[in-house]
Amino acid sequence: MSAPVSVSLRVNGEPIDALVLPRLNLADFLRENLKLTGTHVGCEHGVCGACTVRIDGEIVRSCLMLTVQAQGASVETIEGLSDSGEIADLQAAFRERNALQCGYCTPAMLMTAQDLLKQTLVPDRQTIREHLSGNYCRCTGYQAIVDAVEATARTRAERPA
């Protein structure tokens, strides 16, 4: 169980081959091996949501997943979503609304909000609050985040397809 095993996956579109210990969780792999430090670690037991990443299109808590479980998977982190421009409008809305203070929860909050916006065209405020309710933010009190997500949803809905 303690010998390194090989794993192959895609991270933000790039193919990665690595030898990792079976116990290495995905959050630590992203941060320590790949230096993708935009994925944050807050509680290491799946409650705070700070380590949220997207795996094969689904949001996942990377602290609750072993790296070896990502064999063959496509992992997307905040760095990938930022570089591709996929959430540029959401990021702009967060900036305009000051929907972040210390910023530690923010990458995962954006990841979770984008997940909602992909599922629901114009979610109401309570739906937004419920969808984000697994992402802990100690700074903002959440209202500005809800506002920013709501504003982004409206803008996207008005945009010609």
Add this chain to the structure above:
Amino acid sequence: MTETRATDTLSVLDRPNSYIGKTVPRPNLDRLLQGRGQYVSDLEMPRMAHVVFLRSPHAHAKIVMIDADAAKRMSGVISIVTGRELEAVITPWVGVLSHLKGLKSAPQHAIAVDRVCWQGEAVAAIVATSRAAAEDAMEHIAVEYEELEAVTDMCTALDPATPVIHASLGDNLAFERTLDAGDVDRALSESDVVEADFVFGRHTGVTLEPRAVVADWNAAEARLTIYQGTQAPHMVQNIAALHLGLREAQVRVVCKDVGGSFGIKVHIYADEMATYALSKLLRRPVKFVADRVESFNTDIHARDHRCRGRIGVRPDGTITAFEIDDLTGIGPYSMYPRTSAIEANQVVNLVGGPYVTPNYRARARVVFQNKNVMCQYRAVGHPIACSVTEGLVDLAAARIGMDPVEIRRRNLIADDAYPCASPSGMRFEQLSHHASLAKLLQMMDYDALRAEQAALRARNVHRGIGIASFIEVTNPSAAFYGVGGAKISSQDGVAVRLDAQGSVICQTSITEQGQGSESLTAQIVGSVLGVSMERVRVILGDTDNTPYGGGTWASRGAGIGGEAALQAAKALRRNILDVAAAILQSTPAGLDIVNNSIVNADDGTPRIELNELARIVYFRPDTLPPGIQAELIATRHFVPRQYPFAFTNGIQASWLEVDVETGFVTLLKHWVVEDCGTIINPQLVDEQIRGGVVQGLGAALFEKCIYDERGQLTNANMADYLVPMSGEMPDIEIGHVVSPTQESELGAKGAGEAGTAGAAAAVANAVNDALRPFGAIITEIPLTPQVILTALGRI
């Protein structure tokens, strides 16, 4: 946001294109939005080692023996260090301040020596090439403990039968303060007297990024660089140097992005001191990042007060006296260097503060116990003082059958009564309780809400309205710490300079943890200089590269650091205009700076752009008239001197529903009216208040560190210690009254703690309001379903 201006005295801030009072996005947010922040947790350095701490499983025990032989042989282990071994590098400390008379504490070591005093105190450091290797080795260290009786209940900590935690101190009393103002006995004898015991849960900050530090002792330079998420870099520099036997010049503290602080990261923790010392001992960078269990067991806790309160009231609603007897347990040591007596001291200072009665008696006792240390956390003492005061005021109103709004209207200090002082000696320059109350009632449509409440009650839906007035300590002068001997600066400094392309660089001693320190500095400097904000770059969080100052805590960044920025920018502006006058053969008074250009003061005609002025100054000074030496840099410092604290005030209201079958509380809406003087950035102020309110709502409904009778923290994880999440939080509406302080040209007071100060009091009053038909009165937080159902007699 809605705003009512009480006065209008600004001058330099009302310049054309001023950013003051405007919502502008904080600079450099994209870094955080794109996952490119630089938190200490992210930092890696060549040869960096990782430290983890083996921590005591017992609340109180003798360390008989530590056997680390097997662990030392494990792969990746660099060193295993005990408290005894680390003593050679770092001296112990005692967390006392001389102005808190009688405060005592015992020497505390970076790593426990011979004895552990709380569950979670470090007994050995394991340094290895990776954190995982260190944690593996930790499991192979054998420690033999001899368990001692743990003092856990603060109510019995002073009983003769209770063991004394530190024999050298004689007893478990850390601090006691009494106050007797006016004639309380007479006032109470002529009044209806209502009393209650108010109980506050012990809770903690739960910063999303745990405490983190990288210490890098460079033996070749004889210099220690500390990368730490701290609110007070110069304080850390001073303390690290003092206990490592270095000069301050040998210590540099660098603070980049910080993942939440709220007062948690304004203290000096034993494990951080140990990390500095280990770096010096091992001559290489050492990194410590607390995990979540360590955060719960070692980040300071706060509150945990039991306060008996009494209030006297006459049938006409006149409040005749307040009396409190407050007790708090702070763990085994007073924290360093700010001490753990401040919260109780604040409770004494603040109870009754919004009201006119001169009769006030208080006693506060602070006791040692074998639990994690307690110290200053956001809104220090305010939530307790506010909950006790406002709880008593509501009880008094209920006793005489008066509306909670009316009793406040009759007793709040009049808006034209300033300057004045409270019975505890707090001096108020200008507050606005009545204007704030009026605005709050209008925002919440109080009468309509009361009508709705009555209508719903008939349908067995139990909603409540709770109101809480408060005062808040901001912009602290040296009265807070300096007078007690702590080397914690109460002044801040800002250096502003014009670079060679007409951009501006500011170095400020206040720090950024997301409040907007960088933004408010850039807004002020840009406004005063006539330079657009994009051209202003702010440098903070580095003792090598900023003026000396206190940092960001106690709602001081905008009021103190902001004024220093304003004065520095004014000085640089004068310097720029002096050179411009020489270049343009004009006079400084005949010129102004607008939109990055020197213009004629009278008609605004552009004369020369700042980048051209800078080019001449830096590259063609030979063309300046003889005797002209340009100084395109200016530094100014500021500290409040007239008032020890710039008090602010405000009022909050909560509208909520209690399910009397399940005991669950649903928060429906929350309102705040706050007066922090000049508002630099309305959005940032409002978001500070909202975030603060939600921290107070967490305390009101969810948050509590639950210890068993042996001193074991039983819910040290985020699944069992509940924090507010987005689903349960209400929208919060915010309004302002603006009474600038005259002590500074900027006029800004603090806003960072107002939300936390009054939120729990408003919620507790609203719950009691909702439960009025049942005759249940609750004076305990958190208001869990269990507490509510117990009060209703249902369990």
